[in-house]
Amino acid sequence: MLFNSFSFIILLAVTFFLFYLPRLKQWQTHILIASSFIFYAHDTPRLLLLLIASILFNASVSFWIVRKKPSRKFLLTVLAIIANVIVIALFKYGPLLGSLIPDAKSTGIGHFLLRLPLPIGISFYTFESISLIVDTYRGGTKTPFVHGNFYLHLINTTLFVAFFPHLISGPILKAHDFYPQIQPKDRSDIHWENVFKLLVVGYFLKMVVADNLKDLTFWMTYPFFLPLWSGFLVSCLFGFSIQIFADFAGYSLIAIGIAEMFGYRLIQNFCFPYISSSLAEFWQRWHISLSSWLREYLYFPLGGNRRGKFRTYFNLFLVMAIGGLWHGAALSYAIWGIYHGLGLALERAMASNKPSRVPLTGFFKAFKICSVFLFVTLGWLLFKMPNFDHAIAFCRAMFANWGENIQFSPVIYIMVYALPVLIYHYLHLFKSSAFRAFVIRYQHVIYGALIVGILLNSGSPGSFIYFQF
Amino acid sequence: MIKKSLVSAFWIGTVYLLIIAFFGSKRVPSLQGIRQDNLVRAQTVLWGAHHPENIIVGSSLPAMMDTRILGSNFHSLAISGYSSITGLELLERNLTFKPKRILVEAQFLNRNSTKDIQESIERPVMSFFRKHIKGFRDQFRPATVIANKISKVFGKLESWANSGPRQPRIPLKNSVSPDLERTNTLSIVALPNPNPKPAPKLKLPAQISPEDVKYPHLVEYSMHEFVGLIETNQVLDNLKLLKNLVNRFEKKGVECIFFETPVHLAITNTPLSIFQHQLFSKAFPTSRYRWILPEPGVHYFTADGIHLTGDSIKLYTDYFTNAVEIGASENLRETKNEKP
Numbered sequence: 001m002l003f004n005s006f007s008f009i010i011l012l013a014v015t016f017f018l019f020y021l022p023r024l025k026q027w028q029t030h031i032l033i034a035s036s037f038i039f040y041a042h043d044t045p046r047l048l049l050l051l052i053a054s055i056l057f058n059a060s061v062s063f064w065i066v067r068k069k070p071s072r073k074f075l076l077t078v079l080a081i082i083a084n085v086i087v088i089a090l091f092k093y094g095p096l097l098g099s100l101i102p103d104a105k106s107t108g109i110g111h112f113l114l115r116l117p118l119p120i121g122i123s124f125y126t127f128e129s130i131s132l133i134v135d136t137y138r139g140g141t142k143t144p145f146v147h148g149n150f151y152l153h154l155i156n157t158t159l160f161v162a163f164f165p166h167l168i169s170g171p172i173l174k175a176h177d178f179y180p181q182i183q184p185k186d187r188s189d190i191h192w193e194n195v196f197k198l199l200v201v202g203y204f205l206k207m208v209v210a211d212n213l214k215d216l217t218f219w220m221t222y223p224f225f226l227p228l229w230s231g232f233l234v235s236c237l238f239g240f241s242i243q244i245f246a247d248f249a250g251y252s253l254i255a256i257g258i259a260e261m262f263g264y265r266l267i268q269n270f271c272f273p274y275i276s277s278s279l280a281e282f283w284q285r286w287h288i289s290l291s292s293w294l295r296e297y298l299y300f301p302l303g304g305n306r307r308g309k310f311r312t313y314f315n316l317f318l319v320m321a322i323g324g325l326w327h328g329a330a331l332s333y334a335i336w337g338i339y340h341g342l343g344l345a346l347e348r349a350m351a352s353n354k355p356s357r358v359p360l361t362g363f364f365k366a367f368k369i370c371s372v373f374l375f376v377t378l379g380w381l382l383f384k385m386p387n388f389d390h391a392i393a394f395c396r397a398m399f400a401n402w403g404e405n406i407q408f409s410p411v412i413y414i415m416v417y418a419l420p421v422l423i424y425h426y427l428h429l430f431k432s433s434a435f436r437a438f439v440i441r442y443q444h445v446i447y448g449a450l451i452v453g454i455l456l457n458s459g460s461p462g463s464f465i466y467f468q469f
Numbered sequence: 470m471i472k473k474s475l476v477s478a479f480w481i482g483t484v485y486l487l488i489i490a491f492f493g494s495k496r497v498p499s500l501q502g503i504r505q506d507n508l509v510r511a512q513t514v515l516w517g518a519h520h521p522e523n524i525i526v527g528s529s530l531p532a533m534m535d536t537r538i539l540g541s542n543f544h545s546l547a548i549s550g551y552s553s554i555t556g557l558e559l560l561e562r563n564l565t566f567k568p569k570r571i572l573v574e575a576q577f578l579n580r581n582s583t584k585d586i587q588e589s590i591e592r593p594v595m596s597f598f599r600k601h602i603k604g605f606r607d608q609f610r611p612a613t614v615i616a617n618k619i620s621k622v623f624g625k626l627e628s629w630a631n632s633g634p635r636q637p638r639i640p641l642k643n644s645v646s647p648d649l650e651r652t653n654t655l656s657i658v659a660l661p662n663p664n665p666k667p668a669p670k671l672k673l674p675a676q677i678s679p680e681d682v683k684y685p686h687l688v689e690y691s692m693h694e695f696v697g698l699i700e701t702n703q704v705l706d707n708l709k710l711l712k713n714l715v716n717r718f719e720k721k722g723v724e725c726i727f728f729e730t731p732v733h734l735a736i737t738n739t740p741l742s743i744f745q746h747q748l749f750s751k752a753f754p755t756s757r758y759r760w761i762l763p764e765p766g767v768h769y770f771t772a773d774g775i776h777l778t779g780d781s782i783k784l785y786t787d788y789f790t791n792a793v794e795i796g797a798s799e800n801l802r803e804t805k806n807e808k809p
Contacts (some may be wrong), residue, residue: 006593192471193470193471196470196471196474200474208612212501212612215501215502215503215504215505216501216502218502218503223687223690226684226687227683227684227687227772405631406627406630406631407627408620408623408624408626408627409499409616409620409627410501412616412619412620412623413501413612413616416612416615416616416619417612443470443474444470444473444474444476444477445477445481447470447474447477447478448473448474448475448476448477448478448479448480448481449477449478449481451474451475451478451482452478452481452482452485452611453611455478455482455605456482456485456604456605456609456610456611457610457611457612459504460504460589
């Protein structure tokens, strides 16, 4: 169910109405859970069983961990994490493994693996379940968010994992952040202006920027790009960089805005990532919930940067490679993760060997921002083209096709759709500028224009890019 | 702030819609992609003020025809990625006037009818606004208007940069699709198969050369749709659907004319093409229906074996419009001669 579909609007309206009915106040959590299950089951009803099974398992384990002796706690925690990893590995990488088995269709196991569906949101809710298990273990007996009553803990866990605004594409929540918020909510507590801003910007980024850029970056599909002009191909790559940001950030803003309507605050997932002047900064601004999860549950337990230089580089490399694999069962995603891991390691090595004496202002800062953007944009090519050969062919065409027929029109379209995102980042970068002050003063006109854009200039509806992960 | 924003949205929207209503260009601008192009074609014929005599339905192949040469008497509802069936269904459900003729592309019976464009046209609330207020239509999206204004500045630069030596006159070659009555000597692999195998790895035929095709490496991609196992049941169901649609239009007094666009011989000789030829010749025989086939002995240049490109577009469009109009005047002459 897409956030911009008619059926979702109906579901949201009905849920909102029931949620704030005074006589149903004690059932608020249950109402959200029911809506979340309807939301999830709308497209793939049978995979709802997997979600429910995952919730039951993790709720039971976390409930037991709090009550077990310390010697048993660790074992239980490790087994639970392994079980979650097996589930995600099976469904995400099972078809890939199956395709590697010779004559897979005629073998029982091969046939089974090839036919495994990819449950929507599995990457997100499995990571949240692991977060629950680990937070429960770390908290010991003083884990306030694990309720003493199993049924209530189960209800809270179901909401934590399945809460529909974030269920399918994040932000990835952490148990210690979300559970304390599970309380009765009142409509008077809704900060409507905040909700309005989040939803308008979110829907604009998704429906106007991302959905329209999708029609233009379509030409990056093999073999259509082979005869196209290099200038257009370069602008397509740039456009895809903008598209993936607008798509994902737009979705996250909508999710955060909708969650706020029900009194829940979700973690900010994007913070103007394309103004980053280093890769490390980029990963503090892009998909913040995932990078924060990886840092807290993987990087720090591996030792972080406290075990010497080379161990730090190794940790960075490994965490990013796993982060890449999280996105999908294809070589290109692993390479993408390794690409960023290498970049981070190299950046850290250069910073520690020769600390920069050049102040990060003016031209130098602009140069660094552009370099990081270029590095990241080249990496997105592997997202657009999971087939590595096609990505190589695209790079070749980008450099070799300057003599082909020039097409300015699609390039101009890409620039027109990219402009709002560039202005969005500019306003954050230059906080004290007169332009920003002007925009803030007339922000109601800006939001009005965004609404008009949504009504008159929405692209063809398309699922969120991160749905496939 | 929310109220002020909504009021601003109202005024901005109203001003924009008024500007489009009074100053919006009738000429279709340069569009951003295939989907917008498809929607604009559909919206123009269904909701536009002008009622053309001839409407073309089909896929991206006839969509390449030059609209300036077609003129105001023609409208192309050739929808890229779809087939004649989708176009006919759209017209049947939504057209408010009766054209004289519908030109039906006789290719791609393997493509099922899809409701994608139809759902976009018939969306409950937005279709009402799009039908009655021009500014809501896809042709007048704000980004399209802005991009086209900017493009005008670069238009001359683009023409200058792309002007090179004109495409050389290519000697005549036999690359025209066969006529309908030719006997088929090739066997067709046509098995009803619910799980069709992927198309086998192709070897490009020796006759694919840069003299015929601008991008020879794209021909392999074009051929994928035409080789391999044919979903016979699907093709036959689509033919039945097409026949019913054509019959219904004929009952309303609309003449249905069939046509084929020129494609490379390598495509024409594929199993699917030959199978379709046989089906069309039986279902819509030349004794009862008018057919416009590619002009014999004329060489056409394609980009990828199926889509016309360069001067061939103008050449074919010119031929096509003359064929329709000459046929129409012959019909009129015959009708006049038949009168007592």
